[in-house]
Amino acid sequence: MKVGLKQLGISFDSYAAFWMAALVTLVVVFVGMGAIIFWRKPDDRAALYFSLTLVVFGTIWPNTLGTLANIHPVLSLLVTGLESFGLIAFFVLFYLFPNAQFVPRWTRFVAATFIVSTALATFFPGSLVDIENWPPPLNLLGTVEIAFFFGTMIYAQIYRYRRVSGAVERQQTKWVVSALLVAIVSFIGTGTLEGLPVFNQPGILAALFALSSSIGYGFAFMLVPITIGIAVLRYRLWDIDLIINRALVYGALTACIVGIYVLVVGYLGALLRTD
Missing domain, CATH: 1.20.5 (Single alpha-helices involved in coiled-coils or other helix-helix interfaces)
Structure with a gap:
């Protein structure tokens, strides 16, 4: 990495500054969009939930508060609580979007299971309640659990779109699901390309890939809060x-x-x- 950056005429400090700027931009977009939703729809309970979720998730990701807790251990419990709430609120959002109601109704029980599982793993990492800490092959249950929750989140949106939503709600779903698909494809694509030997050899190609992939993935994930804001505020939905x-x-x-x-x-x- 350093070799490739040097060949491109970019110092490692400049690359680190670029990374920091990208992370700050991502946080600002999450928190800023949450603030705009709160400002425009303070009397809408669904909008308030989405607003709070964006603000908290944008604050905890990527591990901004974790660094603060390492410096000031007295804040560890507060930080852990915020991290747990942020993760739970963000992913449960996809059971509730766009009207803050569980559709189908059984998803409320799945969401409750997700809440308990995430809270236990967050507050007691590495313990017996943390499935990822179980010995092989039992730890594979963690992968199954994640696949199950993500699968039900996607199913809930498809079910809502096809059987329950009206015209406006369908447009709202299109915005958010489209952004999620872009983020998922970007994540999977980046991970796949990272495994290719051509991008792991020291040199310009590896450096260019690191720069372009970080920009692409950051931009893709940034679309999620932006599209949630567009959907909640119903701004140019049919575009x-x-x-x-x-x-x-x-x-x-x-x-x-x-x-x-x-x-x-x-x-x-x-x-x-x-x-």
Whole structure:
């Protein structure tokens, strides 16, 4: 990494400053959008929940308060409580969005299970109540648990969209789900590309990948609070259909270009190693 940055003429301190600026921007977007929702809809209980969720989650992620707790251990319990609340509120939001009601009704019991599981794991990390701390293969239950919760969150939104929501609520769902899909694809794509040898060799390519992936992933995750704000405030809701159509076209073209690039670079690298 340092070798590639040096070849690009970028100091490691400059890269660290860039990372810090990106994190601060992400926090400002989360907290700022939460504040705007609160300012515009102070009498709407659903909006207040979404506002509080964005503010708290933006404050705790990525581990901003954890660093503060390390410096001042007396704040550890308060920080742990905020982290637990922020994680719970953010993910339960997808059982409740857009009208703060559990649809289907059984999701309230799933949400309650998620709340208990997350709170126990947060307050007692590394203990018996933390599934990820269980010995193999029992620790795989943690992966199953996460897949179950995410699957039910997605199902709840699909069920709500197809059977319950009106025209406005469907547009609200489109905005938020589209942003979530972009964030998930960005996360999976970045993780997949990181595993390729071509991006793990010291040099310019690895440095460029680190810079571009951090920008791309940060921008993708930043879309989540922005789209929640658009959906809650109902600002230009029907623009999402045109955006989705264009995104599908440009996304497919980008995926093709990246795929061809990776194949060509990988093939040339293998050919040179053979020679």
